[in-house]
Structures are given as structure tokens and as C-alpha cells.
Amino acid sequence: MQHFDVTAHNYDFVFKDSFNLFKNDIADFLKVEMPGIASYLETEFTEVETNTERMDLNFKLEDGSILHLEEEIEVSVDDLIRFASYDLKLYNRYRDRIRTIILCIKGYPASEAAFNAGSLGYNTTVVNMSDKDGKEKLKELKDKIEKKEKINYLDLIFLPLMKSDQKMVKRVKETIELEDKLDADQKFKNNLAALTIVLCDKFLSSENMIELWRDRKMVKFFKYVEEQGKKKGKEEGKIEGKQEEARLILMRQIKAKFGDTDNEIIKLINRAELSKIEDLSEKIITSDSTEDIIDFLKH
Template sequence: MDFYGIDTAPIVGVEPTDLPVIDVNDSRMDFVFLLEDDSYLHIEFQTTFKISDLERFKLYDAALYDQKKRRIYTYVVYGADINEAEEFLDHGSIQYRAHAIYMKGYDGDVIFDRLAKKIHNRETLTDEEQLQLIFLPLMHTKKEREELATDVVELAHQIEDENQRFRLIGATVGIGDKFLADSYIKKCWRC
């Protein structure tokens, strides 16, 4: 995750993100990774900023900690439309920090073209390039976000390695579920 400035122990696994004990409208975290040092990396993807979202992430982390008793490091990846977001909540004895990562500085059009060329040439994507492909819909682009997400999924369909193809499509759709049409998401899962 070095590309995004996330400095943690290496990821060793992906964890379930359903937390039914949370009393919020949306009780599903975007991604939780188990790290080599036995802590968790919690990543959320947002195209808007509201304090209520940060408060919801705090509840997610509290429920995850209550369930697993492990350290949690939270990062919120903001789409290109967000320049600034609160990272810290201070509720007296309860304090919470979710580090912000802003995708505005990444040129999604240039990165898409570079990755498309590699995929069309049947070259293997590095781990960092796979992350770039997944995060493309959140980057700065001349296209509409839904159009770019659709293009990314279509490009991922051209990857020869079946495991990599399905993992990248799944992750892209997982991130894009906030701005992809439901009919397109259902179509992706049928492929």
C-alpha cells in the first residue's frame, strides 16, 4: 500500500467486514485487512465528506475492536472531488483518527492508458499497478466516475489470469458500488 502512503505491516489476509452489532444504517465496512503484525487495516472509500461518516467509521472500529481485540489503523480514500476532510474526532475521553488519502492528485486518464497498454500487451501487472487499477474510479479524470469505473471493469475482463481478473473486477465493483448502476453491478457478477 506504499503507493497510497499507507505505512503498515504487510497485509496477510482479508477479513469479513459485516459487523451486525453496529446500530447504524450501513453496517458494512468497505475493506478490512489482517496485517502481519496482527493488527487491522480498515479502508473506507468516499466520494463525499460528512462528519457523520467519520462517526460511523468510529463505530465500525469500536465494534471490530470489541470483537477481535486488535489494533486498528483506519484510512479513508477520498475521490478526486474532495480536497480536504476532517481526520480527527475528539469526544472528550473518546478520540478517533482516520487518516485521509486524497485521490485528486492522481491522473486517472494517464494511469488508465498506461495500464490498458500493459494489459493489451499481455504484461503482468505489479501489485502496485493492480491497486492503481482498483482505485482508478476515485482518481481525477475527464470522464464521469461511473464511466471510468465501467471502463476499468471492462479492461479487467481482458486480464488473462483468471484469479487476478476476478479479484480485480470484484474489488473494483466493491469500491464502485457507491457510484455504479445496480444493473451494471449485477451484470459484472454474471460474467
């Protein structure tokens, strides 16, 4: 039997290629005031390995903060503790303020969900997906697509998570069929389908995935994801190896100029994004102290 591991790790390439959809439409979809999206951030850490223990979506915002977006059928204290642990990992890596927004399918009685553990407090914003009528939204989107009018693509890919009396797998099928009717190139429609699948993955059983696979319209999509995932995995492996080599060379440069490498510098270099790593070599040459290097890596 054909098996497909539908996880955020496998679909990172889709989110990276398509994050402009979120950048352009997220505020209108969520109805939450926040800065614009600047870039997509990876969703997995080495400490978080299973499909049930991974963050859904992370974005870097224009003010330097991070948007952590989660989807849940219901929100419990256990969920909040799990999200808080993810946010601590994010904060440990990036040291930037985090905004966590939960898309709650069955609804939540308040616009915020939080807990107070004494020395540690945690607050999130809840978007009630049960307030969004999936049946009405489907009709609205069909009408706009037929008339070739502009739509919010997030309304489309999150459509299966809206209020509905249909099963999730049926909603996913209808959504992808609707995406296929868009007046757009095939790669864009494949990306929308991939986004729809991965955003609903945690609510779909293995039997659901087999059902989707048996649908002939899904064959091309799954092959596309599988091929792109393998290709991206090879590319990322090469890039990751080069980045690690660059970090080691930079640490040697710092040690040669300033003596033993400060532990804080090592941590900052390991967390640094590629753009910082590329500029650090020149900064080492022009710096007079390790304090200059630390300041550069922090800002």
C-alpha cells in the same frame, strides 16, 4: 426485472480469494507506511445491516493490528463518527489496534482527519484520490497491459475512484473492459471485476447497476457473482454451524474440568478465530487453571 444485491456481504468470497492482491500491492498503492497484510477480515456485523452502514474493507496486519479501509466522496465529522463506531465494534471483537485509512475521492485538505470528544479521541489517515489522475492512469495501464508488463492491480480496481470528468458508471465499464484484456485466466479477471464493482457500489445508483446489467459484457460477470455468492453462502452456513457447535462443546469441557465457566472465557471463545478453537480442546486437557485458558485465548 433482474435484481442484484451488490454488497460486501455477497462479495466476501471474492475478497478472500483475492486478498493477495492487497497483500502484495497495498503499500505501493496507498503510499502509507504500515506492516504487511496477513489476512482478510469480514466486513459485516449483525449490528450493521444496511448497505449504507457497513465497513468497506478490513485486513489483519502482520503486527496483529487491523487495517480498516474506507472510501468516501468527501469526509465529514458525521463520517468520522460512523467510522469510529465501526472501529469500536472491531476493537470489541478482536481487541487489537486499528488503523483507519480513508480514500477520499474529492480530496481532503489534510493528510489526517480526526475529532476530539474529550474522553474519546479519533484519528484517521486520508489518501487523496483526487491527486491520482484517472485519465493518465488509464492510458498508463492500457499501455502496460498491451506490452504485458507488470502492473499494480490495485491501480486497476481503484481506477474508477481516481480523478476524472467521466461519470462513475462509465469509469467502471472502461475498467472492467481493460481487466478483460489481461493475460490471465477467466476466474482471476472475474475476481478483479467483482472487486471493482463492490468498491464502487456505494457510488453507483440502481439505474447504474441496470445499465451495467444491460451491457452484454456484464452478463457473465453478474452470473458468476450470483452463483458463487449462493454457493459460498451455503458453505459458510455449514461452517458457521459447526463452529458454534465446537464452541459449545469446549465450554462444556471447561465447565467439567474447572466448574462454572468464567464470563471472560465465554467472551474470548465467542471471539476466537477457527485456528484457536481447533487448538483449545488440547489446551484444556493440559491446563491447570482457567487463567491458563484465558492467557491462551488472548495470545
